[in-house]
Amino acid sequence: MMTQIEPNFRTNAWLLNFGPGLRAAVGTQVLLHIIDDPKIHPVPCTPAHCHSVVSWQGQLLPVLDMASLLDDGPQTHLLLAIAGYQDHTENVTRFGALLISAPPAAIAVGATQSCPLPEQPVGWNKYALSCFDYHDVAIPILNLARIFSPPTNFTQMQADYVVQNLTQNTLEPL
């Protein structure tokens, strides 16, 4: 089943749940669809954290398991969140799918909520743009361009560009 998601006009982020104790957020414009009980297709000789594709609007999108990427062990996932992001290498919009364990929650985030990244898992240093405090829990903001790029293709210059542009947009209060 595919559901078009519509954020509440007062919210500016989606809170994503990747399993027990593993949550992160993206901007409201990032998530496009939630797919329930998705048909995913394993592809051999691919990384453990991104081992399948899903067919979506005529494209085959990579299906990414954040829990596996962060070495948090395999998780049981029920849903796919289709996300769009800017690939600054080629200056195009790309799409990918994130395995999530619960429907995303729309939340309001402001710049005053900025806080340090959680110490665990340590991988957040590589895959988060920044972080905010939400009910006394540090919630990283996903760096989708980094997450969906091969490690060798992501330079520090690109990382700086993404942080400068997306962090401001995502944390700007309404």
Next chain:
Amino acid sequence: MNTTPFTQATAISTAAFVTIAGMRLVLSQSEIRALEAASDVDRQEPEQFSVGWIQYLQQRWPTYCLSSELSLLTTIPKERRACILLASGSDHIGILCDEVRIARHNELEQQHELPPVMHLADTPILSLVGLNENDVGCLTDAKQLMTHITRLVKT
């Protein structure tokens, strides 16, 4: 992600789907020189990590059994009922599979690049083929598969 006509990147006029434990490899039919029953594979004195030999043009060629992850198996699952003989130049190898089917023309209209995040340096998968909403094929060729198997055997 780019979607390009199937003929652009890897010109395959006629392709075959080679099914291994539910995973579909897409290979050029011209690289499949023979299709034999798995029972025709000579199981005696196989090379290391192979499962036997297959005869072709008065020579015998090592035959391998792969998993759906394209790792080497030394025990043959009962589903592996067929054996294809792949050719790359003068090199040949046999690969056991569950089923081989010639692709219909309209099944090969769209080719998708392997998403960059999934692209390991030594992958034999060249690109993906969206067969329909419920199936995806993994395009490769004989040279890539031979290189992959050689790498597995050496490591």
